[in-house]
Amino acid sequence: MTDGGAVDRVLIVEDEVDIAEELSEMLGEELSDLGTLDIHVENDFDEAERLLEIQAFDLVVLDVRDATRRGSTAHPNLQGRELYDRIAKTRWVPVVFCTGLPEQVSDLAQPPLIQVVPKNRLDDAVTAIREGLESGVPVLTRHITALVDEHVRGFLRDEIAPNWDRLGAVDRSQIAPVLVHRLAAWLKENAAEALGAALVT
Numbered sequence: 001m002t003d004g005g006a007v008d009r010v011l012i013v014e015d016e017v018d019i020a021e022e023l024s025e026m027l028g029e030e031l032s033d034l035g036t037l038d039i040h041v042e043n044d045f046d047e048a049e050r051l052l053e054i055q056a057f058d059l060v061v062l063d064v065r066d067a068t069r070r071g072s073t074a075h076p077n078l079q080g081r082e083l084y085d086r087i088a089k090t091r092w093v094p095v096v097f098c099t100g101l102p103e104q105v106s107d108l109a110q111p112p113l114i115q116v117v118p119k120n121r122l123d124d125a126v127t128a129i130r131e132g133l134e135s136g137v138p139v140l141t142r143h144i145t146a147l148v149d150e151h152v153r154g155f156l157r158d159e160i161a162p163n164w165d166r167l168g169a170v171d172r173s174q175i176a177p178v179l180v181h182r183l184a185a186w187l188k189e190n191a192a193e194a195l196g197a198a199l200v201t
Contacts (some may be wrong), residue, residue: 006131006142007036012061013048013080014041023061023122024096030126034133045079046201052087056145057131058138061089063119064099081105093141094132098125113137143195153187155179 010027014020020041027039040057044047045066052060066079081104084095096103097116109116112131119123132138159182160175 004065006139008034008059008138009038009055010040010059010061010129010133011048011051011057012041013044013045013083014061014063015045015066016063017043019119019122023125026122027125027129031130031133045083049083049086052091056091056142058142059094059096059132061096061098061125061129064097064101065105068127078104081108084108087156093105094135094137096125096128098122126132140195144191147191147194148183148187151180151183155182198200 012020012023014023020043024039027037029036040051042051062080064078064080065097073104080097080099081164084097084105087093089172093112095115097108097114098119099105099116102116104117105116108114112128112135115128117128130148133182156179160179
């Protein structure tokens with residue numbers, strides 16, 4: 001399931017420029033039926049990590065070995081796996097490992113949200129990316145984030161701002177616990193209905 005009016009953002013992290021460009025072109029051609037795709041190619045793993053910290057992507061295509069860093073056949077540089085471990089803790093999104101070392105990440109595979117595809121089978125990578133985008137997880141994540149942001153903004157606008165003078169006289173460290181408590185209570189009562197409505201419109 002994709003969100004008809006939204007743009008699906010895909011980040012390709014691949015140090016081999018020609019492969020990254022070929023995959024990007026294939027996605028633009030073969031996934032056009034999904035709607036608008038915003039495909040960003042990053043050849044540097046460190047820059048990819050920085051982008052993931054400041055931007056929202058719906059799916060990441062991730063190489064495992066960074067050929068620009070030292071490693072050996074016996075002990076390859078597994079920059080992509082290390083990057084996956086870090087982003088999974090901060091901003092989890094579906095991932096397609098597209099790699100010449102599929103055995104190094106095969107234990108992570110949980111289709112359709114985490115898939116492993118050999119780098120020499122880009123057609124399979126396109127299929128895996130389609131499955132990840134159509135899983136519904138990117139749409140659901142987008143709507144949950146928007147719902148929480150909207151509720152937090154409303155609470156700050158309607159509850160905190162008008163009562164700031166009164167709140168200033170008490171321990172301001174209590175504002176965060178109150179916000180979390182109210183947010184949790186509101187989500188428990190309303191989130192399923194609100195998300196259901198958002199996903200069918």
